[in-house]
Amino acid sequence: MSNGKLVNHVLKHIVKDGNILGSPKMASKKLLTAVPETNILNNGKFSILQYNSYNSSLTEQHFLDIVPFDVRNAIISDGNHDDAFKLLQARDPKYFQFNNIYYLVFRNYKQLNLFINSTKYERINKIRVxxxxxxxxxxxxxxxxxxxxxxxxxxxxDSYFKAxxxxxxxxxxxxxxxMIDEAKSMGRKNLLVWNLPNHMKxxxxxxxxxFYNITDVFKLYWSNENDSLYNTLHFFKFADEHDCIKFRHNFHGTYFNDPIGDAKSKLLIEKLS
Incomplete structure (x- = not known):
């Protein structure tokens, strides 16, 4: 099953009869908190750009490479910071799936304005930005x-299900x-893995x-359909970034041999950072 069909399959069963772990119930009285208001507003103007793309592998460098060298230096040197902007992916907060959106968070509107005016005719991977x-x-x-x-x-x-x-x-x-730095740091040790056998604990x-130092793994989604015994989504946490990278490199797109029975399923693996 292709990745696109797989996602559609999940969305179908979210509405129909699939078992979705952690479905929200009645809200508890305890208030969860995340990040406070930040300086994304500068003189009444927002300093965040949105960029839509189906490519989940874009990095800060892809966006820096389309900025003229002199403008790039002006953006980076402004305020004596090393980074021109912070790049983050929009992801679903329940299943951590990439939502085909990037955000470029600048320190101020002046930097944003320099960037957007100097890149309006540029391309990333042959696509006009x-x-x-x-x-x-x-x-x-x-x-x-x-x-x-x-x-x-x-x-x-348990902590995840409660959240x-x-x-x-x-x-x-x-x-x-x-918050962006923390999410990237955690995500470097995390993977989403599709299609492991439903029966595996x-x-x-x-x-x-x-042979990989996996510190935690648990199931986010599975289907009860007879022909979908391998249609699962697992969250993996590794002890270090290197094991995480090696695991994805070695198993993404490979066929997993079920220890019980002779069926095979193709593993699809997505990194979070």
Missing amino acids: KFKIMKGNSMLDDFSKYHSTLKAANVSR IKDINLIKTAGNLNQ PHEIKDYFW
Whole structure:
């Protein structure tokens, strides 16, 4: 099953009869907090750009490479900071799927304006860039939820489920730049893995991949359909970034031999940072 069909399959069963772990129930009285208001507003103007792309592998360098060298130096040197902007991916806060949106967070509107005016005719991977200046706090609220649930998933399975149950109570409370750095740091040790056998328990998965230092693994989604015994989504946490990279490099797109039976399933693996 292709990646696109797989995502459609998940969306179908979210509405129909699939078992979705952590579906929100009645809100509890406890208020969850994430990041406080930040300086994304500068003199009444937002300093965040939105860029839509189906390519989940873009980095800061892809965007820096389209900026003329003299303008790039002006952006980076402004305020004596080393980075021109922070790049973040929009991701679903429940299943951590990439939502085909990037955000470029600048320190101020002056930097944003320099960037957008100098890149309006440029291309990334042969596609003309088109940026949108963000207005409103919806992006900040959404990323706060993602940051909070990802942080909970990196603590434990139970912590993640509790955060999902209370997801609508998560409020913005912190620094956006700090939150981006924390999400990237955690994400470097995390993977999403599609199509492991539904019957495998977390300890069995860790035993099967014993040569990788997997500190935690648990199921986010599965289907009960007879022909979908391998249609699952697991969250993996590794002890270090190198094991995480090696695991994806070695197993993405490979066929997994089910220890029980002779069926095979193609593993699809997505990194979070």
